[in-house]
Amino acid sequence: MYNIKIKIINILKTILYNRYKKKIKIDIIFNINYNKFGDININLLKLFPFIKPNKIKKNAFILGRIIKKKLYKYIEKFKIINNFLNLFFNNNVYIRTINNIIKKKYKIYKLFNKEKIKKDKIILIEFSSPNLNKPLHLGHLRNILIGNTITNIYKVLGYKVIKSQLINDRGIHISKCIAIYKNYKKFIEKNKNKIKGDYLIGYLYFKFEKKLKNEIKYLSKKYKNKNYNFLINKSKLLKIANKILIKWENKNNSIINIWNIIKELVFRGFEETYKKLNITFDEILYESNTYLLGKTKILKGVKKKIFKYDNDNSIYFIYNNKKNILLRKNGTSLYLTQEIGTLLYRLKKYKRNLLKLIYVVGNEQINHFKIFFKILKSFKLNIYKKLYHLSYNSVNFLNKKIKSRNLKYKNKLIFIDDLIKIINKNVKKFIKINPKNKKIELISLGAIKYQFLKINPNKIIDFNLNKILEIKGNTGIYIQYTYARILSILKKNKVNKRSTFYKIKNIRYILLDNEKYLIKLFINYYKILLQSKNKMDPSILINYFYKLTKVINNFYDNNKIIKIKLKKVKKIKLIICIIILKFLSLNMKILGIPILNNI
RNA sequence: GGUCACGUAGCUCAGUUGGAUAGAGCAACUGCCUUCUAAGCAGUAGGUCACAGGUUCAAAUCCUGUCGUGAUCACCA
Numbered sequence: 001m002y003n004i005k006i007k008i009i010n011i012l013k014t015i016l017y018n019r020y021k022k023k024i025k026i027d028i029i030f031n032i033n034y035n036k037f038g039d040i041n042i043n044l045l046k047l048f049p050f051i052k053p054n055k056i057k058k059n060a061f062i063l064g065r066i067i068k069k070k071l072y073k074y075i076e077k078f079k080i081i082n083n084f085l086n087l088f089f090n091n092n093v094y095i096r097t098i099n100n101i102i103k104k105k106y107k108i109y110k111l112f113n114k115e116k117i118k119k120d121k122i123i124l125i126e127f128s129s130p131n132l133n134k135p136l137h138l139g140h141l142r143n144i145l146i147g148n149t150i151t152n153i154y155k156v157l158g159y160k161v162i163k164s165q166l167i168n169d170r171g172i173h174i175s176k177c178i179a180i181y182k183n184y185k186k187f188i189e190k191n192k193n194k195i196k197g198d199y200l201i202g203y204l205y206f207k208f209e210k211k212l213k214n215e216i217k218y219l220s221k222k223y224k225n226k227n228y229n230f231l232i233n234k235s236k237l238l239k240i241a242n243k244i245l246i247k248w249e250n251k252n253n254s255i256i257n258i259w260n261i262i263k264e265l266v267f268r269g270f271e272e273t274y275k276k277l278n279i280t281f282d283e284i285l286y287e288s289n290t291y292l293l294g295k296t297k298i299l300k301g302v303k304k305k306i307f308k309y310d311n312d313n314s315i316y317f318i319y320n321n322k323k324n325i326l327l328r329k330n331g332t333s334l335y336l337t338q339e340i341g342t343l344l345y346r347l348k349k350y351k352r353n354l355l356k357l358i359y360v361v362g363n364e365q366i367n368h369f370k371i372f373f374k375i376l377k378s379f380k381l382n383i384y385k386k387l388y389h390l391s392y393n394s395v396n397f398l399n400k401k402i403k404s405r406n407l408k409y410k411n412k413l414i415f416i417d418d419l420i421k422i423i424n425k426n427v428k429k430f431i432k433i434n435p436k437n438k439k440i441e442l443i444s445l446g447a448i449k450y451q452f453l454k455i456n457p458n459k460i461i462d463f464n465l466n467k468i469l470e471i472k473g474n475t476g477i478y479i480q481y482t483y484a485r486i487l488s489i490l491k492k493n494k495v496n497k498r499s500t501f502y503k504i505k506n507i508r509y510i511l512l513d514n515e516k517y518l519i520k521l522f523i524n525y526y527k528i529l530l531q532s533k534n535k536m537d538p539s540i541l542i543n544y545f546y547k548l549t550k551v552i553n554n555f556y557d558n559n560k561i562i563k564i565k566l567k568k569v570k571k572i573k574l575i576i577c578i579i580i581l582k583f584l585s586l587n588m589k590i591l592g593i594p595i596l597n598n599i
Numbered sequence: 600g601g602u603c604a605c606g607u608a609g610c611u612c613a614g615u616u617g618g619a620u621a622g623a624g625c626a627a628c629u630g631c632c633u634u635c636u637a638a639g640c641a642g643u644a645g646g647u648c649a650c651a652g653g654u655u656c657a658a659a660u661c662c663u664g665u666c667g668u669g670a671u672c673a674c675c676a
Contacts, residue, residue: 029615035619037619043618043619045618083618083619084618131676172674172675310674314674329674332674335675338676363604363671365671366603366671368671391603391604394669454612455611467625470624470625472639473625474613478638478639480638486635488636491635493635543613543614546613546623546624547613550623554640556639557641558641560635562634
């Protein structure tokens, strides 16, 4: 079908040149909407900017006749509506498209012209990036789903992608947990097998913050001062945590031992959560392994006069006339140190093969990445041109942004594990199948993923449990249900798989409107994938997918295939069903929505 | 205050990169299961695209300003 578009463009070019002696950039639309405007729309005002408006229609009519005559195999008729020349495809065009898919043995991805990619080039995509001090929450969930979907889109388009998880396993937040560990040692050992490790450590962090809050209150009364920065400087608890951080950086044995215990507990917890979500990674990096690279680079930067020492011995970088601290006055590292170090590590590992490095990180870090890229530019590290910050907006819970530091254990729903549990429980109430059936988990997972992915990453998600539990309309279960319905057509009609591999020949069957529409949507799918990839926005894909699924259901309800007696007609419709299933399964794989053979 | 997002139907969101009559889902109402899965389909109703200017043959879309919401501006990550 796209070939026809190209043919039309060529015809238009020659006509414009021969008749009017003009060279104009030609822009025609492949109409994928279901309306009276046909299949190809040519904007006459853009095509004929040199012709007076009252004479455009006359010229367009001549044009239409030429195109129809030249492409009589493909074009059935043309109509001039408003300022558009609309062309309508012949029935044969659709049959040919179906035949083409049969020829490719229904391998949908073979329909696409894969982008030209050098074999050794890879795309590195970093997502999830959890901290050790908290279980994964709804913010992570959005991050993970966006990262995973973008990865899958790249893969379908033929790219080599490496999914990378960076774990922030060092820093003041861990030191806080270590600081309080001894007090809760018994509690932890007692509950090790009952409670997930990440929850246990999260609890430690929560306790520390609570103590700190009380201390600040006390200090505030003592010094009769409410300035937060002043009070924090006086805090004994924080002093302890800071000392631990220094000891950690100096590889103090007892501290490292506790750190190892904490790490192991949390990692096991994370693994469990990822398993529930059916998410895997190709590479796991630890900040503790890479931060030193950053530290030495920063010291080099001082020599090169990119960074400067402050009066108190801290090191800073100036961006937009503001100081950004890279190393604390006590010499310990910060977020940016780690970022630089991790990049250096990756450059060493992948050398020149990196085509792109995408950081999936929330939009509150926009400034952080701007500074980061600027620093790289100062070092004349051209890699910064290949780095992208895929930012997304927050997930709000009860109208408040979910911030790590504000997490409260009362709001159980904020963590991914709890969400999954609650959804599973509630889905059982809504759905008319045996509560012990394992399908419930797959339906819940699909529902959660769908609701998060369908919203444009730039928009805030107002988390609403009822919306995820929705079983009507634009939901994950609608997709799963549609798949099961179409599959059941094949079962009930006892499809002979071999027969569907033969081309459709000598048939007078005129495809129905919804069948034509479906095929057009299939053909346009590649364009949507590209768009979704380029904008790094899964919602583009999912919304298109929903549109497609609606047409499929329309097709289902208006074609009672089992009643059709003409074998040849039946065959075409069954072939369309197979194509539908291929498209649905490909798309569901990209989005990570589980496929169910029946619901 | 500076910077960056967002503002479209009662609610939640799309809108093919500036084109034709602004589309879906939920909620409301009306039909359709003795025919491949009714978790569905077909239909009705619901809009001053925050507001005001500007560019253009053409603006929800681009530019400027105003208002509203949120994020960020840390020796936190």
